Amino acid sequence: QNFGLVTQISDSEVTPPFYTSSISDKNGNLLFFTNGIKVWNSKFREFSIKDQKWPWLDKIDEVTPLICQYPGNDSLYYIFGISRGKNSAFKNNLIAITIDSRSNAGLGAIRYPDPLNDTNYYTLLNRDCNFYLAGTLHCNQKDTWLTTISGNTVLNYLVSAAGILPMPGTTLPFTAQDFDNDQAYSNIKFSANGEKLVIPVVSRNKILVYDFNT
Numbered sequence: 001q002n003f004g005l006v007t008q009i010s011d012s013e014v015t016p017p018f019y020t021s022s023i024s025d026k027n028g029n030l031l032f033f034t035n036g037i038k039v040w041n042s043k044f045r046e047f048s049i050k051d052q053k054w055p056w057l058d059k060i061d062e063v064t065p066l067i068c069q070y071p072g073n074d075s076l077y078y079i080f081g082i083s084r085g086k087n088s089a090f091k092n093n094l095i096a097i098t099i100d101s102r103s104n105a106g107l108g109a110i111r112y113p114d115p116l117n118d119t120n121y122y123t124l125l126n127r128d129c130n131f132y133l134a135g136t137l138h139c140n141q142k143d144t145w146l147t148t149i150s151g152n153t154v155l156n157y158l159v160s161a162a163g164i165l166p167m168p169g170t171t172l173p174f175t176a177q178d179f180d181n182d183q184a185y186s187n188i189k190f191s192a193n194g195e196k197l198v199i200p201v202v203s204r205n206k207i208l209v210y211d212f213n214t
Contacts, residue, residue: 019035019036019062019063019064019065019187020033020034020035020065021033021034021065021066021067021079022034022067023067023069023077029042030042031077031101031108032047032067032077032099032101032108033067034065034067034079035063035065036056036061036062036063036064036065036079036081036083037056037057037058037061037063038058039079039099039108039110041104041107041108042107042108043107045107047099047108047109047110048109048110049110050110050112050116051116053112053116053118053121054097054110055081055083055089055090055093055095055097055122056081056083056085056088056090057085057088060085060087060088061083061084061085061088061090062083062084062085063081063082063083063085064081064082064131064132064133064187065079065080065081065133066079066080066081066133066134066135066146067079067080067099068080068135068144068146068159069144070098070161071142071143071144071159071160071161072142072161073161075100075101075102076098076099076100076101076111077098077099077101078096078097078098078099078159078164079096079097079098079099080094080095080096080125080133080135080146081094081095081097081133082094082095082129082130082131082132082133082148084131092127092128092129092130092131093124093126093127093129094124094125094126094129094133094148095122095123095124095125096122096123096125096164097110097121097122097123098110098111099111123164125157125164125166126148126150126155128150128151129148129149129150129155130148130149130150130151130179130180131187132147132148132149132179132186132187132188132199133146133147133148133187133188134146134147134148134187134188134189134190134197135147135159135190136190136194136212136214137194137214138158138160138214139194139214142160142161143158143159143160143161144158144159145157145158145159145194145212145214146158146159146164147188147190147197148188149172149179149188149199150169151176151179152171152172152174152175152176152178152179153169153170153171153172154169154170154171154172154197154199154210155167155169156168156169156170170210172199172208173208174201174204177203178201178203178204179201180203186200186202187200188200190212194212194214195211195212195214196209196210196211196212197209197210197211197212198210
C-alpha cells in the first residue's frame with residue numbers, strides 16, 4: 001500500500017498530450033519516469049543518449065511508454081514503447097529498452113551494449129501494434145504481463161527472468177479499423193488486481209471489459 005501525500009512534479013518537461021510512465025522503489029521513492037521521447041531520473045535530470053541511439057525522436061514521435069522491472073533483478077528495468085509518429089522509422093513497432101537504475105552514481109542510465117551499433121540497443125517485439133499498451137503483475141507475484149493490440153487481436157507477452165515471451169493472442173469482436181486510435185487519446189487498462197482488462201473502442205463509442213487470467 002502507498003501512504004502519504006501525492007507530490008506534484010512542477011519542473012518536468014513532460015507536457016500533454018504525451019503519455020508517461022514512472023516507477024518507484026519498494027518504499028515509494030521515485031526512480032525515473034519517461035514519455036518515451038526522453039527519460040528523467042528522480043532529480044528530474046535527463047538521461048544521456050549515447051551516439052544518438054534512441055528509437056523515438058522529439059517532434060516526430062508520440063509514444064505510449066510502459067516501465068517494467070526485470071523479474072528477479074532489483075536494478076534493471078525495461079521501457080516498452082509503441083510510436084504512432086507519422087514520420088517515425090519505428091511507427092507501430094513494439095520496442096523494449098533497458099535501464100540500469102544503479103548506474104551513473106545511482107541516478108540511473110540507459111544500458112547500452114558494447115560494442116554499440118544501430119540495432120543492438122533495443123529489442124523489437126512486434127512490427128504492427130496499435131497505440132495501446134498496458135501491463136499487470138502475474139499471479140506468481142514475480143513476472144509481468146505486457147498487453148497490446150495488433151489489428152483486432154489482443155497480444156500478450158510474459159516478462160519473466162527468462163526474457164520476454166510472446167503468448168497466444170485473442171481475437172476481438174470488431175474489425176482492425178475499429179481499433180485504429182491514431183487520432184484518439186485512449187489506452188487499454190487493467191484493474192488493480194489484474195483480473196479485468198478494459199479496451200476502449202473509440203470509433204464505436206464502446207468499452208470492452210474482459211476477464212484476464214493472470
